[in-house]
Amino acid sequence: METTPEHIKCLIIGSGPAGYTAAIYAARANMQPVMYQGLQPGGQLTITNDVENFPGYPTGVMGPEMMEDLKKQAERFGTDIRYGLATAVDFSGHPHKVIIDERKEITADTVIIATGASAKWLGLESEARLNGSGVSACAVCDGFFYRGQEVAIVGAGDTAAEEATYLANLCEKVYMIVRKGEMRASKIMQKRVVENPKIEVLWNSVTDEILGEHAVEAVRVKNTLTHEAREIPVKGFFVAIGHEPNSTIFQPYLHHDEQGYLKTIPGSAKTNVDGVFACGDVQDYTYRQAVTAAGSGCMAALDAERFLAALGEH
Ligand SMILES: Cc1cc2nc3c(=O)[nH]c(=O)nc-3n(C[C@H](O)[C@H](O)[C@H](O)COP(=O)(O)OP(=O)(O)OC[C@H]3O[C@@H](n4cnc5c(N)ncnc54)[C@H](O)[C@@H]3O)c2cc1C
Numbered sequence: 001m002e003t004t005p006e007h008i009k010c011l012i013i014g015s016g017p018a019g020y021t022a023a024i025y026a027a028r029a030n031m032q033p034v035m036y037q038g039l040q041p042g043g044q045l046t047i048t049n050d051v052e053n054f055p056g057y058p059t060g061v062m063g064p065e066m067m068e069d070l071k072k073q074a075e076r077f078g079t080d081i082r083y084g085l086a087t088a089v090d091f092s093g094h095p096h097k098v099i100i101d102e103r104k105e106i107t108a109d110t111v112i113i114a115t116g117a118s119a120k121w122l123g124l125e126s127e128a129r130l131n132g133s134g135v136s137a138c139a140v141c142d143g144f145f146y147r148g149q150e151v152a153i154v155g156a157g158d159t160a161a162e163e164a165t166y167l168a169n170l171c172e173k174v175y176m177i178v179r180k181g182e183m184r185a186s187k188i189m190q191k192r193v194v195e196n197p198k199i200e201v202l203w204n205s206v207t208d209e210i211l212g213e214h215a216v217e218a219v220r221v222k223n224t225l226t227h228e229a230r231e232i233p234v235k236g237f238f239v240a241i242g243h244e245p246n247s248t249i250f251q252p253y254l255h256h257d258e259q260g261y262l263k264t265i266p267g268s269a270k271t272n273v274d275g276v277f278a279c280g281d282v283q284d285y286t287y288r289q290a291v292t293a294a295g296s297g298c299m300a301a302l303d304a305e306r307f308l309a310a311l312g313e314h
Helices: 017-030 042-049 063-076 123-127 139-146 156-167 187-194 290-311
Strands: 006-013 034-036 081-082 088-092 097-099 104-115 117-119 150-154 173-177 199-202 207-213 217-221 229-233 236-238 243-245 276-278
Touching: 006 017, 006 097, 006 290, 017 034, 017 042, 017 063, 017 104, 034 088, 063 081, 081 104, 104 290, 117 236, 123 207, 139 150, 139 156, 139 173, 139 236, 150 156, 150 229, 156 173, 156 187, 156 199, 173 207, 173 217
Parallel strands: 006 034, 006 104, 034 081, 104 276, 150 173, 150 236, 173 199
Antiparallel strands: 088 097, 097 104, 117 243, 207 217, 217 229
16 A cells, blocks of 8 residues: 555546546536546446437437547546546545555545446347447437337346337337246336337247347347247347446445445435535436436536535635
């Protein structure tokens, strides 16, 4: 461990839309924010192509380009953007302690957590290869690209059921691949799926392979009872088997739900610890969009600024 801790007024952990928006606001409020980018500088949007629903880009924008724009905007006002991963925290007193890369200790008056949530994937080679070329973990983000076409979605929870219904409003047909003979989704969501004429549920089925060289062309589905395989031509393949919030190191100190999503006080970005704020997907099970992440990043910076002002430190 490096000997003298560095003291920071406002530490931002994570560099997705939430973190960068928090940085823009904190920097413009003269809080001299320092951001650690983590293992995925720019966050989840750096692994997608077209983003068509972020306001301000009338012809759409490539995900990595949009994140570069956000980074430049945060830098323009003086955000100190650094490589590094928060590996441990101590929120038991004030100032808060954060360890970076297991060796550098930081003390911070305010900490803004914007570490996002990672989509869970099936783990197939074809899924990784075709990610962004027909394979997606976000129906609301990418469903529009497949309007009028046939798609498949894998998953059996509420999110999968919701996303299947969302896709059915856009696509010609939706195959829903469900591992068991029943779904985990609530009764009402299941009913909506089963009664939707555009959704065909493939019960007791698993994805064997996603087919296509440069883009998704079909999915090979295996029935777990009969072991029969079937190839279904589809243009889009959606994975909806859940997300994992990147909150493990914070959980000993911060209230969270059973999945690990951090809890914030409704209508704010405040956590249960004074001076620690959370924004973006790490605290949002429901919306998980870039614009909602950005909005909550703004809230976190404003809450942090007001917290410092109340302490007389800003
Ligand atoms: C394939 C795909 C396509 C998508 N398309 C769209 C779209 O078209 N439109 C849309 O609105 N949304 C889209 N989304 C959703 C959108 O990307 C997310 O809602 C948004 O990125 C969430 O922002 P965030 O800032 O909360 O977190 P993220 O973007 O997930 O960023 C998290 C950041 O935290 C960092 N981090 C994590 N742990 C640590 C740590 N311990 N220390 C330091 N840093 C850490 C990571 O490196 C990363 O920089 C898509 C998502 C995916 C996966």
